Amino acid sequence: MGFLTKRSFSGGIHPPSSKNATKNSAIITCPLPSTVVIPVSQHIGAPSKPIVEVGAAVKTGDLLTEPGGFISVPVHASISGTVKAIEPRPHPLGNDVLSIVIESDEKDEWNSSIGPQKDYLQLDKQEKIRRIRDAGIAGMGGATFPTHVKLSPPGDKPIDTFLLNGAECEPYLTSDHRLMLEQPKKIILGMQIIVSILGAQNAGIGVENNKPDAIKVLRKTIADLGLPYKVYSLPVKYPQGAEKQLIVAVTKRAVPAGGLPMDVGCVVQNVGTAMAVYEAVAEKKPLVERVVTVTGKGVKNPQNVLARIGTPYSALLEFCGGLEDNVGKIIMGGPMMGLAQASLEIPVIKGTSGLLILDEKFSKKPQEITCISCARCVDVCPMKLVPTILAKKVKYNIFDSLEKDNVLDCIECGSCAYVCPSQINLVHYIKYGKHQVMKARKKAG
């Protein structure tokens, strides 16, 4: 079949990229919002614990919480002002989460310890990792897994390859693309820090070949800095940016089912994370802002915005010219894996790579009809699962054999549901099936 001869993976889909609206608009900074809402949990793992009290005055970059465990990161004040409330507020994931609300004093005074650090590369490994954790960095591609954990692999898993993920395969999103064009130096230097922590011999950046400008800029920057990193031009295919698919495309190593990239000696980080790592280690700057692509038919001026963490969508959208009348759906992230949002008061968090506003026509999903076993989902599944059988089992409440069908290997990329002619939301069923399997596992101990 020779699918390994090209730098790609088997399966996958080709949705329209829809990136033209924002791919050429430079990142612009969003004005400071009057209040920010900072949830204590913006990452995968234990929520962090607040260490400030209502009424306290904070400066930008001040620590607001302490980590709730090893797999946890703190959050920081993203503006200066007064803590107004510490209470549950709507969270992008759908439920209400304890959040620290800060009212701006409009001065944006920064914590004084933030600034360029000398000889940061010479710091020892533990210090670098501590700075990364203290800066509150969690994977900025959307998965929000605490970065310091990923950079501390257990001793029995030697890492020889570090990959930077600049694929940005989700349609519509351009934040990583713009970041690579505008901040290539910070990204590469961040990469250098990560490589020094991991001790990896090989390092490279994977970029889909629909971003030739980014590939060129990155190559030039690497050459200018005299570093040995490679830039891989990858074919455009969704989900090229999924960890396992990226690794197999670049290194031809297949992460074992149920395993992690470190099982094949790899660590993958998003380009935005690399920049945040640079800022954390070289400037001690915590993660208080990120680039968000605001796009879609439902917003007047689609653009790439540098926004403070905690900025409510309403403020962000107002800056982008406001919503059109026919808004139907607001999605955090891309259209394939993003989450539909219920309210405009939800804030930007560390994993908010984009805000996609779809008009009504695109929002309503057609009625699901019965599966006709066309096998399109089987053909596109990048994990080589059989989505139709998984979904049917879930639909008829047959959960006992799901685990044997490898349901837990699903990466929820949505390719199956994208191609389904019967409009069945396979991902929805499979997610529920995974949930049931995990529940059964917990019960069994």
Place this chain on the structure above:
Amino acid sequence: MKDVLKIGGILLAITVIAAAALSGVYSVTKPLIEDAKQKEQDAALTVALAGADTSGIYKVENEEYVYYEGFTERERQNLIGYAFITSKYGYSSDIVTMVGVDTAGTIIGIKVLSQQETPGLGTRIAEKAYGETKTWVQKQFEGKTAMGCAVDKDGGSIISITGATISSRAVTNSVVDGYKKFNEFITKK
């Protein structure tokens, strides 16, 4: 040990009773069954050896072969022909026929004794078409030379039943085979 004997005894008693009952029934029904079979064969023979006197048909039997001779008179006068039984596997069963031929080898009459072919298709070899008085085999074979029979598909003159070529061909070929065997035997004699 005692238990085993008791169980064995009961089982023995029951089987003995059953055997006795069966032998009684057998002795009563045996003549009936033979009678019915005889009647059936007689009916077939009257078709196969049409023209012979019903009491002028004699079974010729020896170790290897059985056939029938038919006379117009009871006292073995005027031999009109012979009848033999032949069979061949058709579409889903053995098709057994009784064939009567005259001394020159021309078929006098023919009757299907048993078959389990596809209803509506293969079974039509033994059935009368609507408004006919003769079955398909009678219509096709009577008056033909047994030796030269072949279905139309094989270039012969037996018009096979649409959709039941296999059954038609099986009957035809069994007639030929049966006649061949009969002929061998009779010439040897």
Place this chain on the structure above:
Amino acid sequence: MEKKLFVSSSPHITDRESVAKIMFTVIAALVPAGIGGVYFFGPKALWVILVSVLASVATEAVIQILMKKPVTVGDGSAILTGILLAFTISVQVPLWIPAVGAFFAIAVGKQVFGGLGFNPMNPALLGRAFLLASWPDYMIRFDLARPRGGHLAGIPINIDGITEATPLNVFRQLRDIYSNTTEFTGVQPDVHQQIDTLTSSYTSIKNLFIGDVGGCIGETSALLLLAGAAFLMYKRYIGWKIPFGYIGTVALLSWIFGGKTDLFSGNILFFVFSGGLILGAFYMATDMVTSPVTFRGRILFGIGCGVITVLIRQVGGYPEGVCYSILLMNLTVPLLDRWNRPKVFGKVKK
């Protein structure tokens, strides 16, 4: 917030394919073969197709209304079933035959199981099998099926009993004569010659390819069927695994066993273009609902169809076995899918 936002799970975009679009595209791909059928067999072919389609659609609608289900005749699947059924019957049937067949196909072949997506067997083929078992005398009558003067080279002139003038029928009859060696029937001297002319002469193969031979309405023209199939493959509505697995197997086995008496002497082109193989392999075996979803499953499905087809053609009671072979393999689909799950990404063999 005065406006209500839609909230649903990801993904939020789809490629806008739909079952109806797939069905109508397949129907479009069958149009050339349908026109060919009408051209070769005369206007009655059109009536057969129309009756079959109308009966399918009406049956589906009526049953769905009676069962108080949403009426889904708009998805085109009933129309497709009607067309495929009409394509597999002889033009000489009375018009109530396609109507009854379509009723059985939809009612018993599809709606009894719960409608589209739940039927274990291809409804059109089931309808055809029902008709063939119920009224064989109508279903195998092909004697007038060549009004355009098309012909098969090698049809023996001295055998006048042939009423089933499809290529495979003629072949079977000639070969039966050839191998039926009782000295009483005797091998006719020119049978040998006739078989060769029938199976390998240029005229025969050309007419077979164009479709100018006896047979069912939509199955004779390999050319038109392949044109439609190429379109469907280009649109990716049918894959290569089932049809090629199927036809490849038939070609190989026919070459080995399809000769007069010797092995490895069958003419592949004759067996591939004869009968309903092209129609069956590209349009019926590939029916999404009743074929496997897995890669290996589809290949094995195709091979299985091929083996059974050749088995029926060479030793079975019928000259053609496409219909039954696909129906039989349809029943193995759940097993094939269970045994041939793809190896999950990154799964290491233990």
Place this chain on the structure above:
Amino acid sequence: MSAFKELTKGIYDQNPVFKQALGLCPTLAVSNSVENGLGMGLAATFVLVCSNVIISLIRKLVPAKIRIPVYIVVIASFVTIVDYSMNGLFHELHKSLGLFIPLIVVNCIILGRAEAFAGKNNIFLSLLDGIGMGLGFTLALVLLGTIREILGNGSFLGIPVIGASFKPVLIMILPPGAFLSIGFVMGFFNWIENRKSN
């Protein structure tokens, strides 16, 4: 439980074929005409009644360990009696039922009733149960035979009942027809039950 109930339960409520799905092999095989169905049904009924009575009679004498062999001996004896008698008296019918007469021995209705009923109840009730179940089986066979013969052959008990213009649906007297008709009749009864319970 009244005696009347024991007699009638086999006809509909616990019909061996449609409700309990017992004895399907002969049901499928010989229901291609009313005559065959009736012959088979009555033969089985005779065996069922006789074996029920005898088994009920000897139920206290037979140790539990050997009850199945004893039942089989009893049933097989009656089947053989039926086989001989039919062969002598109804030779043609016997020929068309063929192998299925001896196979009554393994018909699960008969062994099933022996085990489930006759081995536990008195002679009178066992007699009624045998008659009821036998009638239920016969009725099922005749019903299927009627459907199949009329549709598949256009006749009832061999007498043409539909005009000559009707082309019989051959498949109905072929084996698939048995499955089709039994499926639809069972479906029909289930539908009635569903409507009743709603």
